[in-house]
Amino acid sequence: MTDLSLDATGGDQCFEDFVPGSMRTFGTVLVKEQEIIEFARRYDPQVFHTDPVAARKTPYGGLVASGWHTAAMAMRLIVDHRISQVASAGSPGLDELRWLKPVRPGDELSVRVTVLEARRSESKPDRGVVRSLVEVLNQDGSVVMSFKGVSILLCRDTRRTSTAPEPE
């Protein structure tokens, strides 16, 4: 697996380590007003993301982070704490992304990941597909955003598939 030439700064977990039902919470990241504004000026220039004064007159009642910025901040926590540096083979996408509550300056976000499903690939027996519920929490424990992510992970023991293949 080292032929992926990924940095070995993170976890060394492989497909076999992602057990359905297991849950982990990690973080936090502090949400800063200036960063909300900078992200939004470049990627999501709506007034409730870019102008703290004008945002007060919107339904949000004040500055809120772009939903894509919240996702990006959560991704950083996932990369730092969750993504395997030796076995991660990317993500084809995600389902059911929901922005549930506003994220405001001063909020502290953490991420809770629950493994929903882990399935060995039949067509590519050196890897498996892991589906996880990813929840972004604020300092009050409220879920501000959630999605169901899909990850491809290489297996530690690729020989197992030749004796007991899983259904695709």
Next chain:
Amino acid sequence: MTDLSLDATGGDQCFEDFVPGSMRTFGTVLVKEQEIIEFARRYDPQVFHTDPVAARKTPYGGLVASGWHTAAMAMRLIVDHRISQVASAGSPGLDELRWLKPVRPGDELSVRVTVLEARRSESKPDRGVVRSLVEVLNQDGSVVMSFKGVSILLCRDTRRTSTAPEPE
């Protein structure tokens, strides 16, 4: 609707203007190597997003944009060209987000939006829910990313619901 106090720099479309089956393409945005790296250093520091040399030895064969960066670049095009500045009331989320092809430095991205469904709200008759297929295209016309987005839009004629309410 002006009580939302949104900038009037963009479209003035309301719920009624989003007709199922209608399609629009807009953009482009040029993907820059330095911006891929800067975004990824902050939000998605995996080597194939941050290091052009080391990325060559990964399965991607070179630097690729973070999937969240691609989403953010697409969002900027959507804000500039699509989001109504007078009637947009936010988005509760999206479904079926797929990262389909790598996005590389020098790519030029555009966005194609197809309205899938437009449904008047029964509980809040001043607005409706619009579901759209959002596709991010590269300069070859290949879809590099897609999702099904949900938008809440205020109605131009709120009186219509009192005479002919739509099922919720």
